[in-house]
Amino acid sequence: MTDVPAPTAPKPTAPPRAIRWWGFLVIFLLILATAVLAPWWLSSFLRAKIDTALASQGWELDPAHPLSISIYGARISGEDLTLRMIADQRVLMQAKRLSADVAVTESLQKRDLVIAELVADGVVGSLRRGPDGRPPLVAEEPVAPGAPLIDWKKVDWKANFQKGMDQYQEWQAKREADLKLPKDQPAPRPAPEADIDWPQAVKHQPAPTVGRHIPRVVVRKLSITGGKVPMPDEGPLDIASFSLTGSDVALRQDQGEVMLLKAEITTEGAGPITLDLTREQSGNGRLNFAAPTMPLQALSSPAIAGDSLAPWGPTGTAAITGAQTWTGWALNGTVEAQVSGLALQPTPGAPSEAKTAAKVIAALKGKPIRWPVVIGGTLTRPEIVDSGLKKVMEENQGVLIEAAKEEAKDKALEKGSQLIDKELKKHPEAEKAKDAAKDALKNLLGR
């Protein structure tokens, strides 16, 4: 029996250390790798989110020119961007250049998405109706089963504006109510969200707290310039070029914030238009607008005024200025038009009063008319408080009375002549005497 060495038993060693120092190095390397890979992952994630949001509206960005997202640079930018409809590939909007710089520190401090500067150049697009008559940026309204489909070719813009404003008012009232919940009333908890990876499970959402913060999007400095943007209906208000500038632009404003928005638009056939909006957080606001060379043909275009004005054939130029202020929802304002060179050229199918009015207006001989209109009501339902016609009459009293007299005289002469002809037909001798007098007059004029 040979001497066999004992199996190697574990040598007694010092007790293991509690800390593994290289673990820190591994964690450091993992953090480093995350820092390198996170921007790539995050930008892909954000791009996918943007694509999903656009797709939910039926739109897509041309994949040949995607948005570039710089996480560490806190910047979203792109060149030659094209936004189009997925269904028929119709181009909605194009931009030569777009950049948005996110104010990271302010965003983190305020828990909002604060964009320090949003610049877009060379923006062109089209708001023309699609084959179904629906303008491209208008979402399809959900229709109840059995309800008639919306005829987008007969859209009532006024009613749509009021509907949109009503919805906005409801939304704002609900938001205000949510933010100011009484302390003893628990806020309703949002419904749990389903998980696409585990469809049977749900993820509960945090209960809203009283006076909670709802993240918002604010643009500190906005600058958008662009070219042609055709309106839903072809007409003189089609945009030829525009610029939109603003500061502190937000749907929901913070304490003390004042939003300024200024639009300068050059239209295809209605001259330049400027809009200047100021809105305070308190709910007070002001809108000034000016259209210094608005052709009346443009205003009476069927695309703007329907069929009501076009048969009257108004011509001339109106210098329109408007100033409106509102406190809360109450609207207060005036629209003043300085109309020069006004004339009416009624079409053959125009109503008889159009012809009468044309004669009266002709007596003004293109003299400028000041026409102040007072507007009131609410932001959602603006109303004309004073049509300003009385003032127009007062200021042009003399001319209009003379014109009316002339018109009345002409009418009286026409009527009188008809009556004389009627009487003459009853007496042949008198008819003969009239013809003789006519011949004598002709001879006299012939000499």
Next chain:
Amino acid sequence: MFTLYKLIRNLFKALTSDAAPWQIFLGTFFGTLLGFLPIFPLSQGPSPIALILIGLVLVINVHLGSVFLFLGITKLLSQVLHGPALLVGEQFSGLAQTCADIPFLHLSHWSHTGYLGLTLFGLVCAPLFAIVMYRFCLWFRVTWRDKLMEKARLLRAGSVVDHPWLVRLACWFFGID
């Protein structure tokens, strides 16, 4: 399967090696927890609590073989236990709602009824498995390791031992030379 086999072998080697029982205890504990907890569900994002556990596993000198073995086993187990986990999670929907109001736990997916169920399984199983492994390690080292070493020595010396092939197999598996 080969990886699992390697992991199991490494673990048993650890039982005969100089790894302290507390290292195996903690390795099993963290491995089991990580196996049941969601680490990075693609639709939900990374779980901070799981990332912290991974950090602890790296920094604390736990037995990594135990971590990987139990992580693997319990990950497979959690796939099988999706149904029961959901039932448990739904029973604890009140707890899920409370977790939803705590941002750290909400981000860690404890407000998700399915993942909460798995987490609860993990919280129950982790200490159990860890204690079992701790006790097994001590018992193996006291009862079996020395006996096995002695039998291996006798085999090498040419002595007759009962079931020599079993002894060889055990020595090979436990890494006893």
